[in-house]
Amino acid sequence: AQSVTQLGSHVSVSEGALVLLRCNYSSSVPPYLFWYVQYPNQGLQLLLKYTTGATLVKGINGFEAEFKKSETSFHLTKPSAHMSDAAEYFCAVSDRSSASKIIFGSGTRLSIRP
Amino acid sequence: GAGVSQSPSNKVTEKGKDVELRCDPISGHTALYWYRQSLGQGLEFLIYFQGNSAPDKSGLPSDRFSAERTGGSVSTLTIQRTQQEDSAVYLCASSYGGMVDEQFFGPGTRLTVL
Numbered sequence: 001a002q003s004v005t006q007l008g009s010h011v012s013v014s015e016g017a018l019v020l021l022r023c024n025y026s027s028s029v030p031p032y033l034f035w036y037v038q039y040p041n042q043g044l045q046l047l048l049k050y051t052t053g054a055t056l057v058k059g060i061n062g063f064e065a066e067f068k069k070s071e072t073s074f075h076l077t078k079p080s081a082h083m084s085d086a087a088e089y090f091c092a093v094s095d096r097s098s099a100s101k102i103i104f105g106s107g108t109r110l111s112i113r114p
Numbered sequence: 115g116a117g118v119s120q121s122p123s124n125k126v127t128e129k130g131k132d133v134e135l136r137c138d139p140i141s142g143h144t145a146l147y148w149y150r151q152s153l154g155q156g157l158e159f160l161i162y163f164q165g166n167s168a169p170d171k172s173g174l175p176s177d178r179f180s181a182e183r184t185g186g187s188v189s190t191l192t193i194q195r196t197q198q199e200d201s202a203v204y205l206c207a208s209s210y211g212g213m214v215d216e217q218f219f220g221p222g223t224r225l226t227v228l
Contacts, residue, residue, distance in 0.1 A: 044157075045219070101147075101170055104158075
């Protein structure tokens with residue numbers, strides 16, 4: 001069965017510092033991979049997704065993620081954190097064979113220190 | 115255009131009562147999903163509707179939970195004989211097609227069972 005693990009329920013970085021949010025998945029075949037973001041008092045929105053092709057995926061607001069099959073990882077990064085990046089981030093995976101549902105991770109809350 | 119809407123935004127009920135939660139997806143979206151977000155937890159998949167196909171109900175936690183989608187548009191999630199552990203935010207999302215497509219989330223319904 002598919003699963004997704006987000007290491008660290010809470011990550012705090014200084015403004016301007018590198019953001020790294022970790023996501024590892026468990027799947028028998030390379031799945032579709034997603035990052036969603038939930039800003040305070042707002043609904044979830046898609047940040048980026050990997051389906052096929054280039055393994056480095058660029059998303060909105062300067063975020064990017066790299067699919068590494070050998071590590072079964074899809075970590076989210078941003079070179080320089082901004083105060084507005086403070087939010088909850090969810091990694092998600094769906095099965096290519098069934099593509100019937102998405103499994104979300106437990107989320108990582110990102111805080112930005114001034 | 116209008117996004118996904120959900121009603122009510124908040125619902126407080128007594129243990130043992132039945133509740134109905136409504137979701138209006140984006141017009142033209144054939145896929146509709148229900149998730150549950152409990153405090154400190156990730157998003158838990160509940161049910162998935164795709165066009166006229168039989169829904170994927172594999173995420174429903176018990177037979178007290180049911181959902182229907184009328185006319186391929188509006189969906190209602192019903193929880194019978196509510197329990198305190200049902201307290202959570204219930205999120206609805208819709209997308210144009212399958213799992214590769216971006217899901218657009220509604221603001222959620224916060225359910226509190228006393």
